Amino acid sequence: MDVLSAILSLLPINDAIRTNVLSRKLKYVWCSHTNLTFDKVTMRTTYFKPSTSYYRWLRAHEFVTKVDTHADHIDGWVNFAIASKPKEFVLSLSDWPKIAFFGELAYGKKRIVREPPYNLTSQLFSPSNCSHLQCLELMSLSLHLCRGFLNLKSLSLVDVSITDEDVQCMLSKCNLLEFFEITFCRMVTSIRMLHPLNRFKHLVVQICPELQEIELNCSPTTLKYTGVVVPLIFASTSRLKNVSVVFLPFQSALSYIATGFPSTLPSLVTLTLLCYEPERTIVPERPFKFNYLQNLRLELITCDNGIRKTDVLDYAYLLKIAPFLEKLEFGFFGYKDQVELALYILRNSIVLEKMEITPKLEISNNLALDGFQFEELHDVDGYRVATEFVWKADHRNVINVVRVPSSWGPGETAMDA
Structure with a gap:
């Protein structure tokens, strides 16, 4: 039975459940499945055809409808999951991909909210049941959880309604x-620990x-930040x-670096910056030395409008x-100063x-959305300029110099040096 349970745990939950019709011995084996994932893929209907956009929407709509129908049972589902003493617990109540929030919050676009978010309270997490929990991911809900996990x-909080006090x-x-x-937590004004x-x-x-502000009593090794300039302590x-x-x-990238x-x-090895360059920077006469910096990636949004x-x-x-410095990457659009x-x-x-010039944006990683398409409006033939x-x-x-088709326009290239 242990072997059968291990095999079924490698299957998606919906396929594991289907094995209950194969024999009496397998009827309840799926109940020991270690990965309980309920989403629009595992709860699919067989007649849906994911190859077309309409059926993808229909599958997503059916999943959301099913969840809304059983919204009153979410507490029971969470209780059951936590009582199972999982090492990893992920609760996402959004059918939006994470990238969609960038458009809403970075560029002022509005997202339709059907109803107030589900409220996840600390009563659902008892110390005995949470002693095994090592990974907690929550998305699109309201959280009042003044409880730690030993x-x-x-810990990941995405689109969560939570106060500064609860975070701390x-x-x-x-x-x-x-x-x-x-990420995308609208109520948070301060992250302090x-x-x-x-x-x-x-x-x-x-x-x-x-x-x-961000103030943490720790010494991290990596930092990923997107937003306005705030004090980092x-x-x-x-x-x-x-x-x-x-x-x-x-924010000027050069000013921020200097x-x-x-x-x-003192130990910085890799620095990645995406900035819109508003004005020329006057660099200090006695600069700070980055003696350990080996990799620098820059996405400089510059508008060559005269x-x-x-x-x-x-x-x-x-x-x-x-x-x-061993590797330098920055945007190359064929402007005179870039040449x-x-x-x-x-x-x-x-x-x-090696210096490679190729028309492919990699640094922005889908962040250069509507407000950052300055270059597309004023591009030139970067490939021709780089070659000539x-x-x-x-x-x-x-x-x-590599010619690669790009959806961002023929003049956008990235230079690695």
Whole structure:
């Protein structure tokens, strides 16, 4: 029976349930299935054809209708799941993909809300049942949970109605926490945790529109942040090696690198920035050195409409402040100053092994939505410019210009140096 249970646990829950008709021995084996996943895939109807958009919508609509019909039983489902002492508990009450929230909160688009969110209370989590819980993911619900989880290592809150006090209370009681994500939480104005988290490593904060500060008594190794510029205060930044930042809407990348939060990170290895360049930056005469920085990825939103005040050639400054930089990626659209920067790097980087120019945006990772399509309105033939003015100047055979179709427009390319 243990072998049969292990085999059935590898099947989707709906297929595992179907095995109950095969024999008497298998009738109840599916009840020991270790992964209970109820979504629009596992609760599918066989006549739906997912290959067409209409049937995909119909399948999603049927799933939402079924869940709404049994909304009164959610407490019972949660109680049953928690009583099973799971190591991982995921509760998502949204049929929206995470990327859809970017349009709503980053660009002011409105999302239809059918009714107030389901309220998940602390009474559903008893200390005895939660002693095994290591991963907790919650999405699109209301949370009042002033309770910690002694063995919790990963906590994710997405589109959750939660107060600053509840966030602080949870963090202060999760002593083993290693990963924390808080995304699209509209009520949160402050993320503070004064109790030390010695094992904490990864922090993800994305588009909390009212957020004003982040203060954690810990020393993380990675940070992923999307939103407006806010104070970032940690007990120590000595371990912070990987930082990814998307600023909405305006912040100079060069200014932020030279004088902002990254300039206090002595061990920074990888830095990714997506910024809209509003004006030219005056860099400091005595810059902070990034002696450990090896990888720098920049998505610079620049609008070449004839009145642009920025000069991409200023980014040659990066070669001075990051002497051991091994990989540099930034947007290349064929503008004159971008060509000048590419030529400057080509001529002054004597140990340069490879420079690749390819029309493919990778850094933004689907974040460059409506408000960031400046380049598409003012693009030029980046491939032609790169071939004519940069590739022809290569006397060491290190440049490779690749022509790749892109849905963003023919002039958008990315340069890796």
